[in-house]
Amino acid sequence: MVRIKLLILVVLCVITCTVTATELVVSVDGKPIKIIFITPKVIRVIKYQDTIKPDKEELVMIKTPEKVPVKKTERKDYIQFQSPELKVSIHKKSGVLSFFDGTTLLLRERKEDIVLKEGVKQGFLLSNDEAIYGLGQHQDGKMNQRGQHLYLKQRNTEIAIPFFQSTAGYGVYWNNYSATTFSDNEDGTFFSSEKGSNIDYVFIKGAEADDIIASFRALTGTAAMFPKWAFGYWQSKERYKSQFELLDVVKQYRKLKVPLDGIIQDWQYWGVDKKMWNGVTFNNPLFPAPDKMIDSIHQLNAKLMISVWPSFGSKTQIYKELESKNKLYDFLTYPPDPEIKVYDAFSKDARDVYWKHMNKNLFAKGVDGWWLDATEPVMKQRNVSDGIVHHENEVSDMLHNPKNQQTALGDFEIYANAYPLQSVAGIYEGQRNANKNKRVFIMTRSAFAGQQRYASMLWSGDIRASWQVLKNQIAGGVNLSMTGIPYWNTDIGGFFITPNYPKGVTDTAYQKLYVRWLQFAAFTPMFRSHGTQTPREIYQFGEKGYWAYDAIEKFINLRYQLLPYIYSNAWEVTAAASTMMRGLAMDFKQDKKTWDINDQYLFGKSLLVAPIVDSLSNTRQIYLPKGTTWTDFWTGEQHQGGNTVVKKAPTDIIPLYVKAGSIIPFAQKQQYVGEKADETLELRIYTGADGEFSLYEDEGDNYNYEKGISSLIAFSWNDKNKSLTISKTKGEFPGMLKKRRFHIVLVNQSKGTGAQMSASFKAVEYSGKQQQIRF
Known part of the structure; x- marks a missing residue:
């Protein structure tokens, strides 16, 4: 019935x-x-x-x-x-x-x-x-x-x-x-x-x-908008052991005039005593003046992100407060020690305690971003043959039976996969309540559905350095993006380098892997170098004139030149539910050959990225989806879609192809986001189809964009008439440029190619009014 x-x-x-x-x-x-x-x-x-x-x-x-x-x-x-x-x-x-x-x-x-x-x-x-x-x-x-x-x-x-x-x-x-x-x-x-x-x-x-x-x-939930500086280059390692070492890295980048926007402090700034684990405060004597350190970083026009875990040592103030409220779990975490316990992120009271200590001891001192490590907190570490370190939740590793472990909402096992969602939510909401004018920027190792609403940038965890692991990052990042969480990145060069590269950065074989990994990472939502067992700063790879150093510098600079394109795509992620790192089937579903390509993707809707993921060759085959024409970013050579091309890519080239009809703004080089106003932008037009692009701008680091305080300039290319229409500027914000110049380039094999600004262009003065340019 x-x-x-x-x-x-x-x-x-x-x-x-x-x-x-x-x-x-x-x-x-x-x-x-x-x-x-x-x-x-x-x-x-x-x-x-x-x-x-x-x-x-x-x-x-x-x-x-x-x-x-x-x-x-x-x-x-x-x-x-x-x-x-x-x-x-x-x-x-x-x-x-x-x-x-x-x-x-x-x-x-x-x-x-x-x-x-x-x-x-x-x-x-x-x-x-x-x-x-x-x-x-x-x-x-x-x-x-x-x-x-x-x-x-x-x-x-x-x-x-x-x-x-x-x-x-x-x-x-x-x-x-x-x-x-x-x-x-x-x-x-x-x-x-x-x-x-x-x-x-x-x-x-x-x-x-x-x-x-x-x-x-x-x-x-709508994906939150990150601050613009989040899309610059970030330097990190496990770990900077003193505030002097940390500051020196920033100073070295400024001295070398290599762009840098962020420096990351990994663990143990709280000290080495396990009972003081993750005290959410600078308790290490090698960080004697954290306020001055952070001020100095800011004076060098850089930002600081800092590592915070969901577990705390028994002597820390935060542990004691959470324990008094019965908001700590009784299971082993990492590092495995009965004196270290995980907080109940499903409790609003516990999340508030967590943020209160972060706010008082870190945010109030000027910390800019949060690295929420180990947000899948029940862990046992083991090495496996695939070259990846896994931390698995296993009943046998509990101090108490997990079936008896209760959260504020009920049985822990019922809610376990949503732990990172709740933990990240507490930090996001806490910072937004504490400071209305500073955007939240959180990097975290785990996520659950809906986490995009809490300003989450995911990363792929403690992976090992190998060519196969590098290749596997592409499908991993794209599939995550296709769950609705649009922001993802990876440790450039792999977190662990052993056993494959015991000599580390001095090994030319590792240098080649690192450079190829960095080229790939330049076309992911966050551009960040990190790892253990060997340093990763650019000057560790030699001096200017050495192939590895020059390739790293080239792609850091290229990342900054593409920031107008990247930031405008970030706005599309927030305003139009777009996705930045795109599987080929997202845009070329009718071409079934794209359905299972696992080593190519689109960065935004214009750039097809095909990383080199083979140590034995600087040449690779690339499938160009049918239905459009593709232009080689480096040479300007055009190819019809539906074909496989062979691309030679020396160590300073990653295969890139641009879809016909694309309009890509190209900025001047700069040392950090905001060093130079984008008074002059090169607009590269890739002919062969009609196209549109909207240049988005705002103040870069507050929430006024939620009130519509921002601007859009729409560009429309008519391929038949060979004309570009620049719309009237929509919207405004404090500090907005009233006048600017566009250098317009129709890309071909003689101009508008590669990472250099074109010497041949049509200059257009723009003051916010609509105009049309014919070629």
Whole structure:
């Protein structure tokens, strides 16, 4: 017997009617299925075991369901509900749900015949002719996630996000925070979670990848805008052992005139006593005057990011305060010591205590950004044969049974994967309350769905230095980006260099790997050098004139010249739910050859990046997606899409191709963000198609942009008429340039190529009014 109940309903339905409903409940064999139309193309499905009651606190989804007009139709075998965008049908006997776009089947549930003793499982039937992406960050180098068997549990180098999107035009978010297994095989596609009594998932219809991500971000939160200086170059290592060493690095970069925007202080600035672990204060005698140190960094026009962990030693003030509130967990963390405990990030009180100490001891002294390390805090470290260090959550490593470990919300195992979301939220909200005028910038090792709303920059964890690991970063970063979290980076050169490169930076083989890694990193959202066992500063690679030094300097400079393009793309991420690091299938889904390319991607929608990931060759094959013309960034040579080209790339070149119709602003070289106003920009136009680009600018480091205090200049290229239209400036902000000059270059094999400014251009004086330039 099937029973139907429509909530928020003011009319009775007989067979077919149109209603305005938020929630619909269908009972199959006495078990209720709730269908919530959150928007016309986003549906949440909850299958209850008996009565309608939640099995967890909602942490991820923040959007209030809209009042969606829904048409109900009942037939012999099924009931269907249809919004203006999406139709869902429920088979009366089996309870199986199917999702349609008009008459086109997008996805159907698999009738599950496996009963779990504990936890929940749901299967789906995907067609053979679709690729899927997402599921977080994984280190296997696989782009298309079909055929995968993945254990989704937060670990060092592994980021668990139970969301995937399909080339068939939909996405699925599995709304469960416990450890989950994802499996795709000949029997179906499954999510199976260790904890939970209710099956809970969200189906999203989207014609393109950007549409799916936009709906998922609308559901889970808009990506925050980082300060502009976050997109410059960052130097780090494990670790700077004194404030004098730290300051000297910044001074060396300024002396060498190599651009630098940030320096990072890793652990033990609090001292070496484990009982003082992560005291969230400068307690190390080698940092005797942190206030003056930070002031000096700022006077050198650089920013400081600092490492903070979620665990604390027993002698620290923060430990004592959290202990008094019973807000510490009783399980082993890293470093494994019974005197070091993790705080309960699911407690608002505990998050407030955490931020209070960070604010008083670090933020008030001028710290600019946060490196929240080990945000998957239950860890055991072990080395494995794939060259990656994993930290796994294992029951045997607990001091107490994890089944008895309670959080402020309930059983830790029910909520474990959402730990980084909650921990990062406390810092984001704390800083925003403490200072309305300084943007939050957080780098963290782990994430869960929705974390983009808390100014999170992810990194790929403690990876080892090898060419295969370098290659695997590409698919890992792209798949993470396709879960809706747009900001990601990696330790340039790999965190650990042994056993492959025991001589470190003096080894020419390592230098080659490092340079290739840095070239790749220049085209990721954050550009950051970090690692242990060998230093990474540019001057460690020799002097100017040495190939490694020159290549590093070249790409740091190129990064700064591309900052107008990068920052404008960052605005698109916030304002239009765009994605900066893009799998080829996001923009070229119709070209099936792009579906499983794991060593190329788009940086923004214009630049195709094909890193060198092979130690044996400076030449590689590159597939250029069909449907457009591509221009070699370095030579200006044009190629038709749908073809594979062979590119020679000496050690100071990374293969880059620009899509026809692209307009890329190219800035002058500078030593740090804001050193020079962009009074003169080179506009490179890549002909062969019409194109548009909007140059976004604002004050760079406050939240006035949320009030619309910013500016946009739109550029439109008409390829047939060979004309460029520059729009009237929209918006304004304090300090905005009133007049500027654009050097406009139509790129060909003789000009507008490579990292140098073109000597041949058409100069245009611009004062904010619309104008058209013909060629």
